[in-house]
Amino acid sequence: MHNYGIGDYLQLILSGISTGSIYVLIALGIVMIYNVTGVINLAQGEYTMLGAMFAVTYYSWHVPLLLAFLASVLTVTLSGMLIERLTVNPVRSASAVTLIIITVGVSITIRGIALLVWGSTPYSLPEFTGGAPFSILGAVMSRQRLWVVGTAGLVLLLLYYLLDRTLLGKALRACAINRQAASLMGVGPAQMSLLAFALSAALGAVAGIVIAPLTLVTYDMGLMLGLKGFVAAVIGGLTSAPGAVVGGLLLGVLESLGAGLISSGLKDAIAFLVLLAVIFARSEQVVGRLKSRRMTK
Amino acid sequence: MLQVEAVSVRRGNVLALREVTITVQEGEIVSLVGSNGAGKSTLLYAIAGVLPVASGRVVCQGRTLNGMAPEEVARMGVGLVPEGRQIFGTLSVLDNLLLGAYVHYVSRWGDLLGDVRRVLKREDLRCRLEMVYGLFPVLEERQEQEGGSLSGGEQQMLAFGRALMGSPRLLLVDELSTGLAPALVTQLLALLGRLREMGITMLLVEQDAYSALKVSDRGYVLETGHIVAEGTAQDLLSSDQVRSAYLGRLPTT
Numbered sequence: 001m002h003n004y005g006i007g008d009y010l011q012l013i014l015s016g017i018s019t020g021s022i023y024v025l026i027a028l029g030i031v032m033i034y035n036v037t038g039v040i041n042l043a044q045g046e047y048t049m050l051g052a053m054f055a056v057t058y059y060s061w062h063v064p065l066l067l068a069f070l071a072s073v074l075t076v077t078l079s080g081m082l083i084e085r086l087t088v089n090p091v092r093s094a095s096a097v098t099l100i101i102i103t104v105g106v107s108i109t110i111r112g113i114a115l116l117v118w119g120s121t122p123y124s125l126p127e128f129t130g131g132a133p134f135s136i137l138g139a140v141m142s143r144q145r146l147w148v149v150g151t152a153g154l155v156l157l158l159l160y161y162l163l164d165r166t167l168l169g170k171a172l173r174a175c176a177i178n179r180q181a182a183s184l185m186g187v188g189p190a191q192m193s194l195l196a197f198a199l200s201a202a203l204g205a206v207a208g209i210v211i212a213p214l215t216l217v218t219y220d221m222g223l224m225l226g227l228k229g230f231v232a233a234v235i236g237g238l239t240s241a242p243g244a245v246v247g248g249l250l251l252g253v254l255e256s257l258g259a260g261l262i263s264s265g266l267k268d269a270i271a272f273l274v275l276l277a278v279i280f281a282r283s284e285q286v287v288g289r290l291k292s293r294r295m296t297k
Numbered sequence: 298m299l300q301v302e303a304v305s306v307r308r309g310n311v312l313a314l315r316e317v318t319i320t321v322q323e324g325e326i327v328s329l330v331g332s333n334g335a336g337k338s339t340l341l342y343a344i345a346g347v348l349p350v351a352s353g354r355v356v357c358q359g360r361t362l363n364g365m366a367p368e369e370v371a372r373m374g375v376g377l378v379p380e381g382r383q384i385f386g387t388l389s390v391l392d393n394l395l396l397g398a399y400v401h402y403v404s405r406w407g408d409l410l411g412d413v414r415r416v417l418k419r420e421d422l423r424c425r426l427e428m429v430y431g432l433f434p435v436l437e438e439r440q441e442q443e444g445g446s447l448s449g450g451e452q453q454m455l456a457f458g459r460a461l462m463g464s465p466r467l468l469l470v471d472e473l474s475t476g477l478a479p480a481l482v483t484q485l486l487a488l489l490g491r492l493r494e495m496g497i498t499m500l501l502v503e504q505d506a507y508s509a510l511k512v513s514d515r516g517y518v519l520e521t522g523h524i525v526a527e528g529t530a531q532d533l534l535s536s537d538q539v540r541s542a543y544l545g546r547l548p549t550t
Contacts, residue, residue: 167395167402167416168409174385174396180347181383183367184376185463186400190366 007138012260013253018145020252021152025207026229027236027244029200035176035239036196039088039099043107045226047204049114049219050076052212056123065128073205080201084194114219122216148210155206231275298323298498299467304353306343313339315522316353326489326499330506331519337502338380341469345377346370357467372400376465380472382456386445390436393444393455394429397462398422429458432488450481467498474505486512510534
């Protein structure tokens, strides 16, 4: 065995936190859609891929990076709204299982379209700012990883402001608590569903763009990211936004430690081991929640 | 104010309401009474747009409500205090009340996306809050508490206050007395007179027919989905037939 110093652990934890920030954003999107509409959106990872792809495309058209970032988020947000209107909205009263299968279909369709449009070659995006990495106590963190964590933090603050400090956010939460009572207050569940998909798509797009310089941007990158985000959401209890934040960071750090200390081949397996562990530990809760959802419909 | 014309409503395969016709004049308090399962609440939910109307027409202030979604009906000035309160348990009392006023802010994006504390400073909202806090002082004391932490009676007050925040012209009240202590029911029913003075017209659905008719101008008796008696509250209260069949819980005087 190697001898690991504190710097090595710190290194692994730091990179775990930055990867985890991505999972947090994706998990928050899943939690938001689930709370407001009752749909488990397994297509959430595709927003991440679309975000990265559109940013790469706009950047290749010589749009400045910041503008390409914003334009991509806007494009993906509109796509998310379009997807909601075309797929989920027309079948709002369908069962939970039907809705999940629909989102799987959406995911496959988006990936297929992406393959046609962008092909199977990987793309990349330059780092947002060049320069030497920062070093803290013997651990180094690249500037892009700081961008990832910083952007995720900023997005979390904005989301917190929206959900906790604005009337629209409170209406969204009311709709998540009791759709019928909310509609009696004049809060339209259909509009809230559209809003939830818009916000989730935006969250996914941001995640995809900030991670793009650190990874290969491919048409199928959304699959694994979406599943990791789902695991993070389930760790956090599927309905809790703070839970999704904790779940995402925890998963990122566990993966990073597992890959660094045991074997890098374990990285993806860890997410699914964690998922299995959580499902076993909480099966009653998870299954019970799905059942009660179906009953209230 | 409200005309329900030959309205039928299906629940599953059952015709829960058959050609029910009622009217509520502006400023009136009207009660719908009848036994459990007679279709009283079904009628309220059909008016509110929660249940679809199979045939007939619901007209409120000259506008047809048929086919409107509940949120659209709410935006027309029709409030509903649902049975079982249905308050937002994990939101604060103040947030519950704020959401009651949501109808006034639909598509006012500046207010929807602005800091809610700024919205709370607005004159119109403060007026409504003061009115509700005047009626239910306990809600002001508990405004920071989560709605779910209130007692049943306080939750009913919150449900009432929340509906009033929308400044409805017509207020539908479903089973106000369920699960509440009789003294509190009397207190809440007495309040309806004050609401009427504020210009609110009311349609009550109540299991406890005696208490409801006592505060009403007129009443309708529903039985298995159609109306079997109607008249002034006085007439219904003194009609032997109605008394024996529907007003089970009469005080022995």
